[in-house]
Amino acid sequence: MNKVEIRPGIYSVGAVDWNVRSFHGYSTDRGATYNAYLIVDEKIALIDTVKEPFAEELIRRVSQIVDMDKIDYIVSNHVEMDHSGALPQVMKHAVNATIITAAPSGLKGLQAHYGTGYHYQAVKAGDIVSLGKRSLTFVGTPMLHWPDNMVTYCPEEKILFSNDAFGQHFSSNMPFDVQVDLNAVYQEAKKYYANILMPYGMQAKKALDIVKGLELEMICPSHGIIWTKHIPDILNMYEKYCTQQPERAACIVFDSMWHSTEKMAHAVLEGFSRAGIPAKLYDLKVNHVSDIMTDILISEYVAVGSPTLNNQMLPTVAAFLCYMKGLAPKGRKGLAFGSYGWGGQSIPQVAESLEGMGFELVCQPLKQAYVPSEESLNSLEETVFQAVK
Ligand code: FEO
Secondary structure (H helix, E strand, C coil): CCCEEEECCEEECCEEECCCCEECCEECCCCEEECCEEEECCCEEEECCCCHHHHHHHHHHHHCCCCHHHCCEEEECCCCHHHHCCHHHHHHHCCCCEEEEECCHHHHHHHHHHCCCCCEEEECCCCEEECCCCEEEEEECCCCCCCCCEEEEECCCCEEEEECCCCCCCCCCCCEHHHCCHHHHHHHHHHHHHHHHHHHHHHHHHHHHHHHCCCCCEEEECCCCEECCCHHHHHHHHHHHHCCCCEEEEEEEECCCCCHHHHHHHHHHHHHHHCCCCEEEEECCCCCHHHHHHHHCCEEEEEEECCEECCEECHHHHHHHHHHHHHCCCCCEEEEEEEECCCCCHHHHHHHHHHHCCCEECCCCEEEECCCCHHHHHHHHHHHHHHHC
């Protein structure tokens, strides 16, 4: 793919990773992009780089526009290696560039990754770097989702270079929101928030309030498409997600050995259905945790089921609970269920884990020895219905 001029003198020069299907464990069914942007003014600035394997692509695209040694600034909005991994190769060519990064965490992070041998400029919120006709100013967004995160704003162009914020793992050769399947992009933006930003709702709210005060014609994230016409939509989505106000909806997540816990999961589903609550059923054998979390982002209820194996819950359920704990959903209601042969330890273990995450349990843990009868499934459905109606 060649560079794309997104505004006169401003280019998208990053990379599309069409076939990546895992981003450190988060499933990326629509691939990913690592966006970088070049601003050509009296001074030349490259905003972010790309993942290391795409360094040569980035260098080739920039070189279609300017000689690499003419770059004055490389802005590193975020140290994580999907945006900084190409820095060592880029710096071999951009020999006159100063690397701009957030003080102090960005500087510390970049130096820990790439050493102290480059010319760094550590900036604080509100600092301004003039490029000539245009300028860049910086807004700290710490813990969205690393301590070093910042976003870069160009007031003359009304463009926000937002790095991870407002991003989506969505590969496309068309850079703008108005050129792509928006429903797919919104789904990926939701999945991105759920799996990357959910633990940092308070910080997201603060950053969102600052961003909403800026005049914006484009938001250029470092993943996915550029927001133009649909800026209000993505800002509204973030407003809803960062305040953690789940909808009256349920996710039922389970694994099963001999289908008994699976039968219980279906009875739980019937209980929610009778109560008029939209619910989704996820067998952990065939659903990825990152997709499940995308629905949990907006769901008030999470029911988790596991049979007992060697006095423990199943490892798949333990892994899911561990993943969900890290993403720290707030204000949720939980339900634990499962079948067992003799010990039955898995069910209180699941309940304890949910309570440990701050979930309010809607009923006692629901246990079933061996195989549930029709009668016991009806009773389970009734218990769930009464608990959530
Ligand atoms: Fe896209 Fe946190 O890196």
